[in-house]
Amino acid sequence: GENVEQHPSTLSVQEGDSAVIKCTYSDSASNYFPWYKQELGKRPQLIIDIRSNVGEKKDQRIAVTLNKTAKHFSLHITETQPEDSAVYFCAASIRGSQGNLIFGKGTKLSVKP
């Protein structure tokens, strides 16, 4: 079945460094790839997304890249800050779905001051 693998499961960086989280997906029909940030006890919040007709998208310190041929996409956070500490989930749209998503298992990012 469809699958999304996410690495690493935990990531610790110093404040100001960059963080990169990588995901691979199995369904070649997936065409929408969002990233969610979930702080402890809170809802997942959409932070950036990319569609299959685009290779890269940036929003201030956050960027996402997509390689459709290799079926992988990555989240890049530059100049990390302590408030970036959270669990990050990648997701991919399910084949033939109207927006429903299959999620990775998450990456716990810790930014040390």
Add this chain to the structure above:
Amino acid sequence: DAGVTQSPTHLIKTRGQQVTLRCSPKSGHDTVSWYQQALGQGPQFIFQYYEEEERQRGNFPDRFSGHQFPNYSSELNVNALLLGDSALYLCASSLAGSVNEQYFGPGTRLTVT
């Protein structure tokens, strides 16, 4: 502009009981999807409702059922609760049509004892 709301916040039930969770979508949205998030895992898609009908379903047993009302709000019902049903239940709203971003509610934490 109201975001996605869910009730109740927390719920404790006993094995074998039944539970109903509620969700109101973000203003202007007409589609509601339900996800189950076990501790330390990414959300898993349960089903989606649009025009008061279940449009898609993930790999969940028939004990999980739902409903959507004319005002687009939705309910998730779980019968014959098992210990393994303990999780955070998230509702996400979106616009119908092609793949669109989903906005999550704060979730209902269900504990089955």
